[in-house]
Amino acid sequence: MHITLSGDRLYVAVDLMIMIYGDGKLRLLLSRRVNPPFDGLWALPGRFVGLDESAEDAARRLLEEMLPIDSAYLEQLYTFTGVGRDPRGRVISVGYLAIVPAGGLDGALAGTILHSFDIDTLSSEFALTGEDGRPLGKEELAFDHEAIIRMGIVRLQGKLDYTEIGFRFLRNPECFSLGELQDVHEAILGKKLDDSNFRRGILAKYEKTGRMVQTDKTVRSGRGRPSGLYCLKD
Amino acid sequence: MHITLSGDRLYVAVDLMIMIYGDGKLRLLLSRRVNPPFDGLWALPGRFVGLDESAEDAARRLLEEMLPIDSAYLEQLYTFTGVGRDPRGRVISVGYLAIVPAGGLDGALAGTILHSFDIDTLSSEFALTGEDGRPLGKEELAFDHEAIIRMGIVRLQGKLDYTEIGFRFLRNPECFSLGELQDVHEAILGKKLDDSNFRRGILAKYEKTGRMVQTDKTVRSGRGRPSGLYCLKD
């Protein structure tokens, strides 16, 4: 289906940067474009904002249309308004960062047009790698979506240690080990963290304030000593 | 002039939160609405985004149309997209934070429709006071502009100590005293800072990295010991 945009008016769309953590990697979901413009390139999923919905409504609906989840975190990133950013016409895009809890897809991607890419976060730069191991060049990304992705990574890294955004990647914020949380942080920051110092920092920030409590359960996740399970309160 | 908006399309506007520092106060420029909706209330200056300009272009043009300055700092804040936010029709607003260097107006406000209000920043809350000393109730602000203002203050406070945004308020970033910079920080944070500790922190962050250097000049600003003048490099 080809969409024709009127040349004398302005359109507003949302673009979603859907992130998920799994197997030690941060992943981003992209769809391959099958129509002009940027036919054949990879793009963030997006849709136009209707007259009767807010941009956040549009973003959440798009997310729920594509994926079988209702517990994703959603945060507005930035609004891209360059005159020439869409060859079809004047389209302004509100970029959103979406975080799906780990395991929230579990094979559900098969029925969709979405494909998963690993994100390597080298501070504010980044590199994407497809499921086949092939690196994705930035020239293979449609529109100005590379800028949106970079902004999302910077935002994520920046908010990691003064918000609870890192917990959004956990399979279950009601039940997780500090090791899992550390893995998420390491994937986001793109570097190894000291186990002991990480633990000390998290406990100081969240446990000593009552926001996080240790349960009486432990879990054996393959090798090594079993880890205690924690949960986020409220 | 009354504007009629078509009911079957979506409009995009920019709203500017113009801030300036002077006389120990942080100030915000508002204009009084003389047409519906919100006739008689105070509002952030705004304008619609044209088909041939980006939102940032629109924001900068609006700023330059209203004020005789070309050196203002401009940063996108957030995009407000609520369906009912403008009774005239579907208008999305991209909020911008603008910072005018101190003294950049110096009486230039007289020829404009803008009025200046003092901002008292009580952490994430705020209070506005008119030139006549009368406090401005939040119900006297048009649209959702109270939310934009609150977001601007939070953003400003948050970025104060990990960006150079505080310097943007100085009359001349090429020549300022640490006392002036401290006054700006105190106005933004809404609290008194320890002179000595502030100096130590600023010097550690900016002078020891070469970003800021002390000139050989000093300035006598009324009473007290003359202060050394610093300038930001590059």
Add this chain to the structure above:
DNA sequence: TTAATTATGGTCAAAGTGACCAAGAAAGGG
């Protein structure tokens, strides 16, 4: 049984922070 692996707890020095004190250099008022 031993080695490898992950979790947890602790030490220690360096760096950073907040509260305070003191001295230098000017203005203003008797």
Add this chain to the structure above:
DNA sequence: CCCTTTCTTGGTCACTTTGACCATAATTAA
């Protein structure tokens, strides 16, 4: 002209935070 006030600048000191390690506990794999 002296004294007080005001602002700038430099310093101390205890406390906290941070980064780099070391050590031990509890499992699995070989």
